[in-house]
Amino acid sequence: MATPMRKPRIVILGAGYAGAYCAQKLERLISPDEAEITLIDRQNYFIIYPLLVEAGTGSLEPRHTVVSIRSFIRRAEFKMLRVERIEAAAGRVVCRLEESGQRMDIEYDHLVIALGSVTRMPPVPGLKEHGLEMKSLADAVGLRDRAIRMLETAAATPDPAERKSLLHLVVIGANFTGAEVAGEMEAFLRGAVRQYPSLSRDDVTVTLVERSPRILGALEAELADYATMKMRRRGIDVRLNESVSAIDERGVTLASGPRLEARTVVWAAGIEPPPVLAVSGLPRDERGYLVCARDLRVQGFDNIWGIGDCAVNTDAAGRPYPATAQHGVREGIHAARNIACILRGRPTTPCDIVSQGSLAALGCRTGVASIFGVKISGFAAWWLWRTVYLMKMPGLARKIRIAMDWTLELLFRREYVQLGVHKPKGDAGR
Numbered sequence: 001m002a003t004p005m006r007k008p009r010i011v012i013l014g015a016g017y018a019g020a021y022c023a024q025k026l027e028r029l030i031s032p033d034e035a036e037i038t039l040i041d042r043q044n045y046f047i048i049y050p051l052l053v054e055a056g057t058g059s060l061e062p063r064h065t066v067v068s069i070r071s072f073i074r075r076a077e078f079k080m081l082r083v084e085r086i087e088a089a090a091g092r093v094v095c096r097l098e099e100s101g102q103r104m105d106i107e108y109d110h111l112v113i114a115l116g117s118v119t120r121m122p123p124v125p126g127l128k129e130h131g132l133e134m135k136s137l138a139d140a141v142g143l144r145d146r147a148i149r150m151l152e153t154a155a156a157t158p159d160p161a162e163r164k165s166l167l168h169l170v171v172i173g174a175n176f177t178g179a180e181v182a183g184e185m186e187a188f189l190r191g192a193v194r195q196y197p198s199l200s201r202d203d204v205t206v207t208l209v210e211r212s213p214r215i216l217g218a219l220e221a222e223l224a225d226y227a228t229m230k231m232r233r234r235g236i237d238v239r240l241n242e243s244v245s246a247i248d249e250r251g252v253t254l255a256s257g258p259r260l261e262a263r264t265v266v267w268a269a270g271i272e273p274p275p276v277l278a279v280s281g282l283p284r285d286e287r288g289y290l291v292c293a294r295d296l297r298v299q300g301f302d303n304i305w306g307i308g309d310c311a312v313n314t315d316a317a318g319r320p321y322p323a324t325a326q327h328g329v330r331e332g333i334h335a336a337r338n339i340a341c342i343l344r345g346r347p348t349t350p351c352d353i354v355s356q357g358s359l360a361a362l363g364c365r366t367g368v369a370s371i372f373g374v375k376i377s378g379f380a381a382w383w384l385w386r387t388v389y390l391m392k393m394p395g396l397a398r399k400i401r402i403a404m405d406w407t408l409e410l411l412f413r414r415e416y417v418q419l420g421v422h423k424p425k426g427d428a429g430r
């Protein structure tokens with residue numbers, strides 16, 4: 001009796017924007033008889049990153065900014081595993097079950113690598129110990145918890161200089177993440193001090209440090225200048241052409257010499273590829289990102305695809321696409337189409353993406369946006385930001401939950417309570 005032919009197996013590593021949308025598109029394009037789809041991630045949800053800062057400041061319930069992978073996909077098999085190594089010559093991926101430490105080898109016919117990025121941590125003294133990241137739900141809620149702890153400590157501190165240091169937030173790096181953290185956290189702290197009779201608006205300082213001559217490098221200069229002007233008017237100290245030479249538990253030393261006394265330092269100065277790529281033996285550029293052909297296949301491989309933040313994918317002129325959610329989603333969908341083409345013996349097509357634009361919320365119901373070349377700023381941009389993200393949210397239930405969160409936030413006063421994520425060292429909770 002002839003053995004039935006094994007179905008091709010498509011394995012997707014990383015269920016973030018790029019990987020999850022790739023799996024969803026494959027489910028729609030490929031019948032169950034054509035191929036098996038396996039999606040692997042170390043966590044069973046993906047984060048709506050553009051809403052992460054709002055989850056941190058309390059405008060949104062943190063749970064509403066994550067999407068359950070199991071409810072996002074229908075037919076694909078999901079495995080919660082940590083990817084440790086890719087063995088391209090053997091056609092397999094080495095993974096580990098984090099709970100038990102058990103090794104699991106997964107074989108593939110097509111491999112889609114969508115492992116995202118990690119925060120770039122250059123060797124700045126004190127950065128690893130004292131710099132906070134903004135890359136996970138725990139980071140967002142932890143920053144809020146820390147801010148509230150600083151408010152409570154400042155409220156009980158009689159020394160004015162110490163109070164100012166406790167309520168000084170320094171954000172390093174002023175692209176989308178940094179600018180949004182600075183803008184939203186300034187609005188958060190300013191709102192909070194109204195509930196503390198012993199504190200005043202003057203006790204709060206937010207400093208935004210950017211190495212280049214302007215903030216929001218991904219946006220047009222005109223919009224970035226508007227954002228800088230708005231932030232400065234609100235009292236945010238925007239320092240351009242500046243960087244940080246050291247961070248310690250009481251503040252930062254700027255490269256130009258001055259010292260800023262600040263108990264909270266957020267590091268938002270860039271991303272780098274996930275470490276697992278370094279042990280994959282696949283072609284990478286000088287920064288470590290996967291080098292891909294125009295159809296999204298990793299250079300030199302017929303059956304390995306690189307999408308999202310971890311890969312360098314370029315337009316027809318050779319310009320790399322930016323590391324954004326918008327590009328990750330569209331690369332994921334395009335990779336799915338090309339894999340379907342290959343399974344059906346058809347040629348692949350290059351991935352051409354025309355950017356729909358960029359949006360940034362800056363707190364205090366203001367923002368900046370550039371949509372299909374049209375520049376918008378102020379309240380209209382903030383309103384557009386919320387509308388666009390609400391429309392793009394997967395699932396009706398999530399849309400309603402987020403719309404409710406935003407409505408309730410307009411109607412009721414915020415409450416400033418810690419969620420217990422930030423614990424000072426030595427506090428075992430007893």
Ligand SMILES: Cc1cc2nc3c(=O)[nH]c(=O)nc-3n(C[C@H](O)[C@H](O)[C@H](O)COP(=O)(O)OP(=O)(O)OC[C@H]3O[C@@H](n4cnc5c(N)ncnc54)[C@H](O)[C@@H]3O)c2cc1C
Nearest residue numbers: 014016017018042049050082083116308309323324325328
């Ligand atoms: C705070 C913040 C705000 C942002 N705001 C915007 C914005 O306003 N607009 C915009 O377009 N973009 C924004 N971005 C960027 C955007 O979120 C990313 O470009 C997008 O998430 C990239 O998608 P991805 O699928 O490549 O990576 P991710 O979404 O990061 O997904 C990668 C997945 O891989 C998994 N993974 C990684 N390593 C392993 C491993 N070893 N084993 C198993 N699983 C692993 C991770 O758990 C994750 O689920 C923001 C990013 C941040 C951090």
